[in-house]
Structures are given as structure tokens and as C-alpha cells.
Amino acid sequence: MAPSQMWNDVRIEKERVAVSITMVGGETLSGSLFAPQIYPPGGLEDPLQLLNELEPFFPLGLSTGEVLLIAKDRVLEISLDEAQADEELPGSAPTALLQVTLAGGTSHVGSMRLEVRAARPRVLDYMNHCTARFMALRTDEGVRLINRKMIERVRPLD
Incomplete structure (x- = not known):
């Protein structure tokens, strides 16, 4: 099986959580965090939990469809959208x-x-x-x- 096929076979269903990120250098990025669905059905993993995991990077989905990998240590703050x-x-x-x-x-x-x-x-x-x-x-x-x-x-x- 090709590596790209293996990648697609292990995808986990995720919801998008709209955020605005202010980087240490002052740049602001708007996009979506990808929150895995958790138990109970319909529940989402908390964005705070996602950011406090050990991994040094997290993906940010942009409105263009692109995905950026953001270094957690270079983030100043993240603003959640109104619903969150x-x-x-x-x-x-x-x-x-x-x-x-x-x-x-x-x-x-x-x-x-x-x-x-x-x-x-x-x-x-x-x-x-x-x-x-x-x-x-x-x-x-x-x-x-x-x-x-x-x-x-x-x-x-x-």
C-alpha cells in the first residue's frame, strides 16, 4: 500500500473550531483548529486540551483550504470564535x-x-x-x- 493511501485510511473524523491566532511576532492568522470528536457522541475535544498536548506543532486550516503547521511556542494567544x-x-x-x-x-x-x-x-x-x-x-x-x-x-x- 502506498504511504499516501495509508495516511488516508487512518483519518479520524474532526470538527473545525474557528480561531484567531496572534503570533509572537505580531502576525495574526485566522483559521480553524481540528478538534477530534470524543465521547459522548457529538462532543468535541476542548481546544485548550489540544494546545496543551505534548506535540510542539498543531495544524491550522485556512479558508483557502491550505493547512499551516503552527509552532505552539511561537503563539502569543488564541481567540476563540463567539460560539466557543x-x-x-x-x-x-x-x-x-x-x-x-x-x-x-x-x-x-x-x-x-x-x-x-x-x-x-x-x-x-x-x-x-x-x-x-x-x-x-x-x-x-x-x-x-x-x-x-x-x-x-x-x-x-x-
Whole structure:
């Protein structure tokens, strides 16, 4: 069997999730992430989960039909489209209102879940112990998936 035939035989059904990506250099790319369908039927893998997988690259589908391979380490932030932004942030931990300033000076105010093992979770504990590459921040403009390595400072607002 030819390699291209083998590739097509193992395709997994995926849904497209519209995003806008801001790269570290300032370029903005619009396109779609490819989210595998998961159990229960009709469910989709969370875009945050996709970005926090170990692989250093992810595919971005463009409206032209082209696919770019994006280096996760070079992504500043990803904005989800309005439909995705209406969904609740993943997790059940308490949230904190924060001002997050990224490399280059971009600043966002929003809420973030503090997933830490403590009776009284603190923003400092979360920021110091979070190992995920991307963090979700819910802002008035929608959900932003922020590259943790690109955060310059965080100001708790509550």
C-alpha cells in the first residue's frame, strides 16, 4: 500500500473550531483548529486540551483550504470564535479576576480558573505550579487561550 493511501485510511473524523491566532511576532492568522470528536457522541475535544498536548506543532486550516503547521511556542494567544466563547471554561475550580499582560504589552482583563491543590487557592500558587502550556482567560471579548511563557505580569483584581 502506498504511504499516501495509508495516511488516508487512518483519518479520524474532526470538527473545525474557528480561531484567531496572534503570533509572537505580531502576525495574526485566522483559521480553524481540528478538534477530534470524543465521547459522548457529538462532543468535541476542548481546544485548550489540544494546545496543551505534548506535540510542539498543531495544524491550522485556512479558508483557502491550505493547512499551516503552527509552532505552539511561537503563539502569543488564541481567540476563540463567539460560539466557543459562550461555553463555560473547563474545570470546576474557583475563578479569579485578573489583568494579564503579555509580551509586547497586550493586556487583557478576565477570569481564570485556579486549578491548584489548596483549600484557599491563590493566584500566585496557580501561576507558579501550572505546567500547562496554554491557560484560558474569559474576557468581555471572549475566551483567550494564552501561552503561559508569554505572560509578563499578572495583577489580581479581586
